[in-house]
């Protein structure tokens with residue numbers, strides 16, 4: 001077998017496991033590349049059948065080893081170029097699941113001459129063969145890693161091309177402005193009028209950006225796209241919500257309730273959760289990393305102290321803090337201290353959702369005083385904090401209201417209250433390029449407004465057009481592509 005190093009951009013027959021290696025009913029092995037169907041036929045029990053199969057059809061047979069031994073009973077889906085995911089001849093082998101079966105089929109393919117695929121190489125080839133633009137290629141990865149239904153919906157929007165269309169639309173506007181600008185410059189040169197040499201012509205060109213309203217519209221649409229990124233990131237990467245409060249306030253109970261499973265130890269002894277424990281939950285479609293912390297209180301126990309210290313660090317990183325008041329005890333000095341100490345931390349009071357837990361035992365006092373008073377500690381509430389939400393981690397009262405509040409706060413913090421799924425940016429790469437295009441365009445508009453000549457404005461417009469071309473991949477370099485696709489998983 002010829003040995004050469006695999007690289008992005010070749011058309012070698014490649015194979016990879018597309019499903020997880022583990023005990024399962026089925027496993028899927030993907031193959032693609034030049035002559036890949038011929039190569040596959042060499043290790044298949046019915047080679048003529050496979051070679052004669054039309055595209056988008058399925059053949060049944062055995063994968064056969066070098067010594068003619070039966071490796072596995074499989075179904076092979078045949079795809080013929082160019083109507084395939086990669087644009088090349090491809091086949092998906094559906095074999096038995098389980099580590100041994102899938103591995104044996106894969107090894108047989110390797111010894112037949114297939115090489116292991118690189119990360120994201122199937123999608124890379126699809127991109128190279130014009131099957132999808134870069135935003136769609138990136139959305140494939142987003143889709144695979146989507147943690148919630150909503151994250152999936154947003155990725156699917158991009159996969160179906162909403163972002164690519166919006167980028168192309170904005171780019172068309174810019175190209176039109178650029179064309180008008182260059183036409184003007186050419187025309188002036190043809191006329192033998194040098195803008196620089198003749199002050200009156202320079203004045204004429206100054207401030208006269210052709211199709212200025214189009215450029216302004218393009219800038220507005222780029223800014224909307226840039227803003228969408230925070231919201232998209234919230235759905236793709238999620239947020240950190242930390243449950244805090246005094247020992248025994250009911251933090252672990254709330255954590256478990258939100259998880260809908262008993263994951264952390266719930267007891268009556270203060271300080272049981274010595275360190276923090278966390279889990280991902282979906283709150284109204286937003287992936288939320290929920291953390292249950294050690295109770296915040298003065299302690300002499302070194303292990304417990306460490307837990308409390310870590311909890312504080314976690315609080316500083318939190319997007320939201322669900323602060324529980326033990327309703328049975330009311331607001332105590334320790335609660336009050338927590339809020340007073342906020343002033344010394346980077347925690348903003350807007351990040352706090354105040355909860356009155358154990359509302360099944362004691363309801364929220366009708367009148368909550370703005371300041372802690374020694375006479376009525378139960379009714380004291382620090383200023384700037386909205387009234388507490390009554391909940392019961394035992395009966396579930398107030399939990400729907402709480403999840404709605406969490407979602408609303410996180411969406412508000414991500415800058416966009418609307419839950420509309422429209423064209424949005426899915427990756428940091430896209431965001432950088434949109435920012436760069438917007439910056440160039442903004443500078444072009446500012447210069448034009450300041451009366452600067454068009455020959456210094458045109459290059460800025462061109463920079464903007466190029467940045468947008470890079471987003472969809474019309475303009476791209478090999479190393480950018482390699483870096484991007486190497487973050488994909490094998491078999492994608």
Ligand SMILES: Nc1nc2c(ncn2[C@@H]2O[C@H](COP(=O)(O)OP(=O)(O)O)[C@@H](O)[C@H]2O)c(=O)[nH]1
Pocket residue numbers: 245246247248249250251252253254265266267268270271272273295357358359360361391392393394395
């Ligand atoms: N009645 C009532 N008891 C609760 C509620 N939430 C927690 N508890 C009880 O309060 C005690 C301490 O709860 P836990 O979740 O361990 O508190 P943590 O120390 O803040 O984690 C346990 O006995 C819980 O069953 C609630 O909403 N109502």
Ligand SMILES: [Mg+2]
Pocket residue numbers: 251252253265272273293295
């Ligand atoms: Mg606890």
